[in-house]
Amino acid sequence: MSTRWRNHIGDRPQAVDILTTGLLLVFTLGGVILTRAVAAKEPLELWPGVVLSVLACAALLRRRSHPLLVLLVTTGCVITEGFLGYLLTPLLMGPVLVAQYTVSLRPDRRTTWYSALAAAAGIALTGFVVTDADEWIISLVNPAAWVLMAASFGSYVRVRREYAVARAEHAAQERDEEARRRVIQERMRIARELHDVVAHHLALANAQAGTAAHLARTHPDQAISMIEKLPEVTASALRELKATVGLLRQDTDTDELAPAPGLEQLPRLVETCASAGLDVTVITEGRPQALTPGLDLTAYRIVQEALTNVTKHAATRSARVRLDYTPHYLTLTITNETGSRPTTATDSPGRGRGFGLLGMRERALSAGGTFHAGPRPQGGFEVACTLPLPGSEESTP
Structure with a gap:
């Protein structure tokens, strides 16, 4: 299915429910007609089966908001059809299977299996009452098994969805952690670069200034020579600092950087x-x-x-x-x-x-x-x- 059709369907959930329920009604009515024509020992009235099937399928339109109530209604309709003499085939049981599947998608697992066991027990009891012993496998075991299979399939889908959500959350968490780790690494890299640029030149300038101050009285020529070289050190520091900050301010990579x-x-x-x-x-x-x-x-x-x-x-x-x-x-x-x-004024024995x-x-x-x-x-x-x-x-x- 293309992304366009998937989005189109996702934007119209009610229309999708009506369409799928209509298709299910067609199959359910087919099961009623087939049972009346082939499987029934005695002629059956058609209209009770049709009415019950329409009622069960109509109830499915509320299965998302009231799943347990819809399961109760559809199970009651199927049990009534069983007491009327209809053979409970998967076609005729379509509404109750869909309702059970919807209930199994809920996160409450206890409710899922209690409802499945209750529905299976009610349908099995119907088959036990209205059929002979030699037909129990078809009329008792088989319908109950279909209900349990629908519950199992719904539980499997729910687990897969929960697993997908957990994986998505885990992936998002890993992306956030990776982004934070990269930010921390980048901050450390910038701190190292600025430290190396600033600390080196400032240390040299500090040493020159301290030595010049120490030699000012005894060797004024050497002191003046050091002071004259001091602007070169500070200018070099400013150039490297400007280049580093300019590089950090670039919002895109470029080959024109120094x-x-x-x-x-x-x-x-x-x-x-x-x-x-x-x-x-x-x-x-x-x-x-x-x-x-x-x-x-x-x-x-x-x-x-x-x-x-x-x-x-x-x-x-x-x-x-x-x-x-x-x-x-x-x-x-x-x-x-x-x-x-020589000990200068810039030397500090307590320097950390x-x-x-x-x-x-x-x-x-x-x-x-x-x-x-x-x-x-x-x-x-x-x-x-x-x-x-x-x-x-x-x-x-």
């Missing part, structure tokens, strides 16, 4: 750290390989955040970045050794821990890699992560 930063910008990052007084050494092992944009961004942000932490927390003026390429993995190692540096390590760990794990950060046995601090390269069949080393 590319995300990657390891190709590592030399510029080293220069920026140098302007803040941090000497960074980059060592590359193995043969560099092309990275996907997402993996390239992940590697860059991890190095950037690790160097930011060195600038903010480490008592040293130097750090070492090692890029180790293997056929399947890229290992990033950022270390700083123990050392001393931020989200840098957490963000780096989330980035590494989301790319299918591993992450480790902690103090080194020989002193200092080390951040190490391993990222799977494109085409690697394994996800962990």
Whole structure:
């Protein structure tokens, strides 16, 4: 059945009920005529069977609003026809079977089976009274079995409908949960990106300003040089922040957006750290390989955040970045050794821990890699992560 006809029928339930009831009346009257002509031992009056059949079929028009009352009326009509001598065939019992099927669609299972047993018992009792013992199978067992079969079929349809509704609700719930999960993941991704952009440049600017204030009296030339480089750091921060916010405000994907930063910008990052007084050494092992944009961004942000932490927390003026390429993995190692540096006004011994390590760990794990950060046995601090390269069949080393 096409969707158009299905919608057309669904919009006219009363017309559908009248049409189906009319067709059922035709079959029921056919059963009355067939019984009178073939199965009856004695000639039967036709009009009582016709009147009872019309009454039973007319009652079916109210089966949706009063299913139990309609079942009672149709069962009474069938029992009366049985006492009049009509053979209770499935054609003649059509109204009571439809009424029983309608009752079985109700969610009250106890009512369904009590009504089915009552209707089957009444019809069986009729067959027991009006027929001989050798005809009990046809006149007693067979009609009662048809009633129970209608009840069973209605219960099966009801269970299937309940199952379909439950599946639809479960699917809707899963869609809602998936949407919430995606929203949470997107919020975390945005938080990591903004944290890495803002925290890095602000930490460098803070370090430059603090060091310049410390050197202002003893080495004014160096202090002025640092202050002159400070606008470059803040301008770079504003550019990256503007690009990130602009990307978030896009309502559609576009290929005209500026590319995300990657390891190709590592030399510029080293220069920026140098302007803040941090000497960074980059060592590359193995043969560099092309990275996907997402993996390239992940590697860059991890190095950037690790160097930011060195600038903010480490008592040293130097750090070492090692890029180790293997056929399947890229290992990033950022270390700083123990050392001393001048204490500035920006240093705070009670400063709390931020989200840098957490963000780096989330980035590494989301790319299918591993992450480790902690103090080194020989002193200092080390951040190490391993990222799977494109085409690697394994996800962990």
